[in-house]
Amino acid sequence: MTGRTPAAPATEAAPTTPSAPGAPTTPGAPTAPAVPPKALDRDKLFAARLQAVRARPYLATALFALHTVESRHVPTMAVDRYWRCYVSPAFVDRTPVEELAGVWVHEVSHLLRDHHGRGDRVARERGLTGPGERLRMNIAADCEINDDVFGDGLARPEGAVDPRSLGLPEGELMEDYLRQFRLGPLTEGVTWLDCGSGADGLERPWDLGPDGAHGLSEQEQDAVRFRVAQGITGRPGDTPRGWRRWAEEAFHPPQPWRDLLGAAVRSAATGPGAGEDHTYGRPSRRSAAVPGAVLPSLRRRPPRVSVVIDTSGSVSDTELGSALLEVAAISRAVGGRRDLVTVVACDAAARIAHPLCRAEGIPLIGGGGTDLRSGFAAALAVRPRPDVIVALTDGQTPWPGERPPCRTVVGLFSRPYAARSWDEDDPDHVPDPPPAWARVVDIG
Template structure:
């Protein structure tokens, strides 16, 4: 592969074919480009200066590994204009900030994707996620940058979504040179120094860099693109497997037979044709209604209540974003006011006493119209209803360790009952 061939963000720069390579890495030019990138994107400065440069003649252009090393071809630096190199710096560090190597590994396991062709597709998808809004406003778009419009795809999607939207074919034939390194697609390269090599960042150091970048973005959100603001929000509240499980449990309960079903005479049933003179109603599917009961007793911490509010917003997304169909009820030993969901941060959670969620169940089920799904977010230290409610139930359970004795607000020998068998239980955290 020729060094002048494009990297993951660059094609051969015009007007430089006759440039004379110096033979050694031009660090002055490379670092000047990094400084230019930091000036154009100051919120990424911490990450840009955390990258350790490794000169390598095995690398076609520039590439990164998961340990925050940046491998650079001397010839590539000689041939690229400095302003284009600034864009490459931002592109490569974006792969690491967005954790593309771990996400690619996870997607590969979940979808059974194997082989270099699939890893190339992941590299392309990761580039599409980055390049749709990272350039402009003082940062030059490197020649050959892969954009969603080139593959007739929408902008603003995540890598995992882009992977579902395209396959290798005629539109990607010109992209076979893409190689941002193992930091982009998770596949080790022959030039990687590995986990024991010099100048790699530890897990804690990498998390610290991401956190500081997220702080810089959220501190001045108007200075960053929407994709980076979304990333920063998830860096503070990273998606967890249990969140996916909780969302899946709610969606499953809401889409089960009978949930959201109702009869209407607005459209006669097709069976009416077999009964002349009789008009039968047809079955209509309506959006499901969800009632969320949040345990606000003294045994639930403020941090867990904050998590509960985040889950309320996630539950609304799980049922199609119809917040008007989601109501929230706080409950300790008594059920409080039922509140419609407008914004999760505007919900007042009242309580702090003992725990008896049976009152919350009763209050939720008395609502008109009745809910199709009741979601309970609790630490489990509560009596449960003796009979199965008329609607489906999902329990999000905050973790507790019970060793011999368990804890209760007033009784240290209290051992809580496990959630009933008719409830779908998801461990939170």
């Protein structure tokens, strides 16, 4: 939540009218009736939402998806994880429309960025419990939002928390900010903050819960996020950097690349034909149908993996170190059988295929140009032939013209597009993408 510091509860309902000074109080005499609390000024509230839509049209779908609930328990405005927005009538009454528009955008930002789900995950991973830690999450989430959400037609609400007020850098995520501050003198003025369970995942007493009216299902929430991300990426214009980053991740959510690489290797290694061979060690049961003949049985053995590492001059030492880590991860993916993993270092020409004893002892020789075709040829020349080839490269290489007779996984070192396209002899050169027959995994 963001906005003005909430007034004392007495502003919600005026006290009874006192008697004139010195006037005697007559027992049983009628007193002035109490002034009923003001109802929520929905016209003003919705006018502020329209102003927020005009200032941030790409958030229109999300702003109109929020269902407002009048509540005198919230200090200002707060949201729950089901896309309900709880609004204090007194807060709306005393806040200008221009600032209310900023609060609308702030609250819906918590939901679009899934701060409730992320807060739950961080609490489990780091063991953060208690209201103090949830307040820190709320403050950190506000810092993520408020560093670039205001301006350009959207007024900054009074009391809004931003990274600069806490001496923190801008442009970071809630999880990063949580590591950089603790509750103390710099946060004393914002202890009243409460954006609701939609900001940190902790259910509030005023929440209507999953069975309450007008809540959005997870599928409906995802549909709203997709529409907003679609609007941002379709016409980014002068959209703030934080929103562009969020939209890109909404379309292409970050994946645990090491798990993906391991899964790709396991999938290739367990596919039909991989790691299968005939053996006379256990005769086939069909031998009984052929008297006088012993037929071999088909047995699955642990798969053999050959790893081709790009050691050309365009690959950095850091990426080569990452490649060695991937070799160790690949050996674990095939059950820890290092005797079944071989490594081929390759730049413009392939080196010797080394059996994997220790990942640290593999000689990564190279530094010249790049041609992984020779690396693939060297890997296929290993006997017994591998069931899976894993190529770890920056992608600046020609690829084999024909599909190898085994499954192939390509691990691409993550780089900006411009970096992947760089060529000192031809600045306009764009490398060919990996072939369609390879399973491609981006290595972070």
